[in-house]
Amino acid sequence: MAGEEETVSNKQVIFKGYVSGFPKETDMYLTTTSTKLKVPEGSKAVLVKNLYLSCDPYLRFRMSNIPSEDPEFSPFQPGSPIYGFVVAKVVDSGHPDFKKGDLVWGVNGWEEYSLITEPERLFKIPHTDVPLSYYTGLLGMPGVTAYFGLTDICSPKEGERVYVSAASGAVGQLVGQFAKWMGCYVVGSAGSKQKVELLKNKFGFDEAFNYKEEHDWNAALKRYFPEGIDIYYENVGGKMLDAVLPNMRAHGRIAACGMISQYNLQQPEGVHNLATIILKRLRIQGFIAFDYFSQYSRLLDFVVPYIREGKITYVEDITEGIENAPAALIGLFSGRNVGKQVVAIAHE
Amino acid sequence: MAGEEETVSNKQVIFKGYVSGFPKETDMYLTTTSTKLKVPEGSKAVLVKNLYLSCDPYLRFRMSNIPSEDPEFSPFQPGSPIYGFVVAKVVDSGHPDFKKGDLVWGVNGWEEYSLITEPERLFKIPHTDVPLSYYTGLLGMPGVTAYFGLTDICSPKEGERVYVSAASGAVGQLVGQFAKWMGCYVVGSAGSKQKVELLKNKFGFDEAFNYKEEHDWNAALKRYFPEGIDIYYENVGGKMLDAVLPNMRAHGRIAACGMISQYNLQQPEGVHNLATIILKRLRIQGFIAFDYFSQYSRLLDFVVPYIREGKITYVEDITEGIENAPAALIGLFSGRNVGKQVVAIAHE
Incomplete structure (x- = not known):
């Protein structure tokens, strides 16, 4: 009743x-x-x-x-x-x-x-x-993470080179599309052939690779970024960060909202190439989406028109x-x- | 002739x-x-x-x-x-x-x-x-490094807690004195009893310790910073950075102009606690003094009056x-x- x-x-x-x-x-x-x-x-x-x-x-x-x-x-x-x-x-x-x-x-x-x-x-x-x-x-926490991490922390400029790890995930797929709208060259990595296809064919990344099939991430990054990386959107941490650091360009920016490779390790991996940040004047900045919730409406204003025009893909x-x-x-x-x-x- | x-x-x-x-x-x-x-x-x-x-x-x-x-x-x-x-x-x-x-x-x-x-x-x-x-x-490259690293990269605010490694060196002794003038609480570490005395008695650091006599740097930092560190002026890298990271406060800033512990290693030490930067929203920024040479006169304007008034010590x-x-x-x-x-x- x-x-x-x-x-x-x-x-x-x-x-x-x-x-x-x-x-x-x-x-x-x-x-x-x-x-x-x-x-x-x-x-x-x-x-x-x-x-x-x-x-x-x-x-x-x-x-x-x-x-x-x-x-x-x-x-x-x-x-x-x-x-x-x-x-x-x-x-x-x-x-x-x-x-x-x-x-x-x-x-x-x-x-x-x-x-x-x-x-x-x-x-x-x-x-x-x-x-x-x-x-x-897209319109929740991952959207806030992608939007504010990319825009507020990395300040992308047209023509800059952006690398996104875990790029087909909740956040990565947005970072890639946002960065493309801002005129950047965007490469993503993901862990399966299917995900790499998504990055290239659905999300419009310029290039993508399967990190599980690359034995040498440093070499893979050099292949896709012969002139280096301006912005790294960090979702992974550990060995991936170590491969990225020497491939960054001077004054590069790294936004870190997650290091999923590290969460389940008893002892986190060491990152060995940190001294790179000095000669290359790199900035690494950690952030969490919660700090940006008071500005949530900025995300909506930015992204809802793209959704309505069918210009964004969210898998x-x-x-x-x-x-x-x-x-x-x-x-x-x-x-x-x-x-x-x-x-x-x-x-x- | x-x-x-x-x-x-x-x-x-x-x-x-x-x-x-x-x-x-x-x-x-x-x-x-x-x-x-x-x-x-x-x-x-x-x-x-x-x-x-x-x-x-x-x-x-x-x-x-x-x-x-x-x-x-x-x-x-x-x-x-x-x-x-x-x-x-x-x-x-x-x-x-x-x-x-x-x-x-x-x-x-x-x-x-x-x-x-x-x-x-x-x-x-x-x-x-x-x-x-x-x-x-003081009036050359190390002065530029200390002044711009502290002010431009770390933006110290009155009452903030500052840690300086290699604190009696060319740069560290200046960072400590500048930060004191800005109203900060300042702790330094150095590698001998004599240097620690200098920090406390000559440079006016609030506290100082001999890192060679501390077996557990994490514990030492907790002792001097029970509420955590807002600003770390990084001269050392490696294990010291690893000890500092978990002791940082939310929104802390780390200026890195040198990592002297790493320069002579065949394989740099790994830094294991980097994931800390996410939850604590830390910013780590590398820089080199050369980038600030065009603003050299700012250093002179800031520091020469202090020298003339006998208010700065430079060993x-x-x-x-x-x-x-x-x-x-x-x-x-x-x-x-x-x-x-x-x-x-x-x-x-």
């Missing part, structure tokens, strides 16, 4: 315990609880139905028991749900800024329904003429069903996904 | 051949040639008598056979003199901007007399009420005699010098 006090079952993806090395599906488990579809009387909370879960490499940080100054990176609580970016629909609201039917995105538990006590931290979804799942990618790898979320998340670390990894758990 | 055509003997420090690993005194040798004290008829060259030679760690780059885009870092020619910063006095001039008796500093051969065919690259010495040797240090380690120049240069790499290493080869 559907009524205001309707209670529904609520599947959740629970974090089992702290991880060292590569995470496994069994570091998470599914459980089913029940939830009332109503916010408590007098509360300013919002009750949402989650539609899409976003699988992002940074979640690996939260699976380790390493304290962080940033709440966004603080360790998960064993026995509680995984928290990540989601797209959701408001089912009930005690908050004046949200009403039933509103679509939102933000950090939330991996579960079918969530009671959100601080809805101020959610973004309302302003444009619904684009796929809703884009708010986990998603959508897995159906909350029960497949653990495998989808784990797959990121072996590069199993092709494009942005999303889990669809409900269709409005 | 002193006349316009006077010919004098001219001792030179000659570069023997390319070096791998630590340089040795025997990688250089002294020779004596002769020089006329007159520029060739019709030439725009300048003939100078060299007074002070500057021993700088960057010269190690030029002792390796590694091509460089920068002429300042290109390999020395075996059989030709070492080239480095010198302070000199004009003996004869065919150039309208220079006249006999002018004092200059710039890059020049390590020899008693030099014929300089591109005198446009020399700086004329504007203030002679300060020790002339300062133009190899030099002056070796007498051109025959001792090879040992003085080599000593840099074992930290034998106390303060800026200079070789006095003539007193006007």
